[in-house]
Amino acid sequence: MGDFAFDRYLTYDEMMQWLSDVEADNPHLVEIETIGVSYEGRDVVAVTLTDREAGGPESKPALYVDGNIHAGEVTASMTCLYLINYLTDARGVDPRVQKILESRTIYIIPRANPDGAEKYLTTPEHLRSSVRPFPEYRRNYDPPGLRAEDIDGDGRVLIMRVRDDECGSWKIDPEDQRLMIERRPDDLEGPFYHLYSEGVIRDEDGKMVGDARLPLEVVETRYGLDLNRNFPAGYRPTADGAGPYPLSEPETRNLVQFISEHPNIGGALAYHTTGGVLFRPHSTIKDEDFSDDDMRMYETIGGWGTEATGYPVVCCYGDIWSGVLDDWCWEHKGIFAFTPELWDLVGRAAPETREDPMQVHKMPAPKRQELERKILRYHDHYLGARGFVDWRSFEHPQLGHVEIGGWDVKECWQNPPRAFLSAECHKNIQFPLMFALALPEVHIDELTVERLGGGECLVSVLVSNRGYLDTCISAQARKQKAVREDVAHLQLPEGTEILTGRKTTEIGFLRGYRGGPDRQPIDSGENDAHRKRVQWTVRLLEPAVGCEVAVLIRSERGGTSRRAAKF
Numbered sequence: 001m002g003d004f005a006f007d008r009y010l011t012y013d014e015m016m017q018w019l020s021d022v023e024a025d026n027p028h029l030v031e032i033e034t035i036g037v038s039y040e041g042r043d044v045v046a047v048t049l050t051d052r053e054a055g056g057p058e059s060k061p062a063l064y065v066d067g068n069i070h071a072g073e074v075t076a077s078m079t080c081l082y083l084i085n086y087l088t089d090a091r092g093v094d095p096r097v098q099k100i101l102e103s104r105t106i107y108i109i110p111r112a113n114p115d116g117a118e119k120y121l122t123t124p125e126h127l128r129s130s131v132r133p134f135p136e137y138r139r140n141y142d143p144p145g146l147r148a149e150d151i152d153g154d155g156r157v158l159i160m161r162v163r164d165d166e167c168g169s170w171k172i173d174p175e176d177q178r179l180m181i182e183r184r185p186d187d188l189e190g191p192f193y194h195l196y197s198e199g200v201i202r203d204e205d206g207k208m209v210g211d212a213r214l215p216l217e218v219v220e221t222r223y224g225l226d227l228n229r230n231f232p233a234g235y236r237p238t239a240d241g242a243g244p245y246p247l248s249e250p251e252t253r254n255l256v257q258f259i260s261e262h263p264n265i266g267g268a269l270a271y272h273t274t275g276g277v278l279f280r281p282h283s284t285i286k287d288e289d290f291s292d293d294d295m296r297m298y299e300t301i302g303g304w305g306t307e308a309t310g311y312p313v314v315c316c317y318g319d320i321w322s323g324v325l326d327d328w329c330w331e332h333k334g335i336f337a338f339t340p341e342l343w344d345l346v347g348r349a350a351p352e353t354r355e356d357p358m359q360v361h362k363m364p365a366p367k368r369q370e371l372e373r374k375i376l377r378y379h380d381h382y383l384g385a386r387g388f389v390d391w392r393s394f395e396h397p398q399l400g401h402v403e404i405g406g407w408d409v410k411e412c413w414q415n416p417p418r419a420f421l422s423a424e425c426h427k428n429i430q431f432p433l434m435f436a437l438a439l440p441e442v443h444i445d446e447l448t449v450e451r452l453g454g455g456e457c458l459v460s461v462l463v464s465n466r467g468y469l470d471t472c473i474s475a476q477a478r479k480q481k482a483v484r485e486d487v488a489h490l491q492l493p494e495g496t497e498i499l500t501g502r503k504t505t506e507i508g509f510l511r512g513y514r515g516g517p518d519r520q521p522i523d524s525g526e527n528d529a530h531r532k533r534v535q536w537t538v539r540l541l542e543p544a545v546g547c548e549v550a551v552l553i554r555s556e557r558g559g560t561s562r563r564a565a566k567f
């Protein structure tokens, strides 16, 4: 799909058209399916990428990637599309892509929340995630007060500064007249201001009230849901926007059902914006309660993400959130999962914050102001200076003279300006490529048939895991019994019977090459080995001589491998 340069954010219809073009151009690599519908009835689609000529998608280990569960985080969606584009386009030039398409499956859900993204892209609305009003009573009720609206008709909801020398809590930054800083008790002389979202004051019937007294009552958005608090891991009803109960929303159910129905998934990335950080589990389980082995793997895999993006890995334990998808993937399924927060405006402008991006939220006012000045300077010099709208006078129908301006958050803070989109996507698909290559990969090294006399044969198979990760993926997966042991299945012709061994033999899990030969088996996996031999004795009746015997190795997360021999 060489004609789309990833220089803008696609609406739902544009995205669907783009996807179906990619599918039409790559019928053996790409399949699009509808996995469910959104609250407003849009199809939520999953894209399955693998070379079907080298095996069906379920027969290979898989990486799961989704994006845009939060409405405004449209870079996440575009990065998913970029990954699809890369996997279909770069096969001839990037050997990693060739290997991945042949031996792995990549499942991509590029727009997990299409309603929210559509509202964000096509209206001035800023919303967190779903368009379903929440709490429930907000479906039919808006309290009186200031509602965010685009009142000057420029297609954006910016900031309105309203002068109030008595009670205003903001003043103009003397160092950069465009910025506003908090008023201190020893700031005795105005002008002082209130900062509000651009909007008008309405009563509960939605009618504009005649006059308004400062300070204003501000009406919170009716789009109060946060879909990434609605997953059934550490779910807390008191978390902001968590929804009435876990998986109450179709958008979260779609993802959990999809992952559950694809037991070959061994790794997961849920793309979000913003912050330049790779979040990892768990919000409510301490690191000490992870197995040592899983913690080491989180460090190693996360380290590859950092190497590719410069984004540090941060655990969200004890922070304000819970009920997030990556926690569920790891806790319930034992899948290593991360939440990359794409686009790092703050980290670019102030590299010293990269080490601990979370510190920014806890900064005292003077430090925060200094940081904002820095960001504005960076924006002026390196981002084309289009993300900050200079204050301009506006005659407000209720408040009289006000000024409208400030940060244009959508394509500056929350998402890169379009000129920077393609580079951001490119940087962030390196992590899933590496992650996919690390998945386990079962292989039959040898299959022999030895005649023992008396019409008996010894069928012997040697299997190994040629992948980096173990076939169970994690100790957590074992603990949760989330993954079935690998299985060797003997396929015999008519006229044979098994004397010793079972037709379907569970062989434990196969260890990957990570950690070298000295690595201890992971928790309770004494039975694990890098390579295993399975044998059967089989009695042959005359007609079976010369017929085919085959062994199928089936590993839920390590793929399948089949080999045949002759009696």
Ligand SMILES: [Zn+2]
Residues within 6 Å of the ligand: 070, 073, 228, 272, 273, 274
């Ligand atoms: Zn998000």
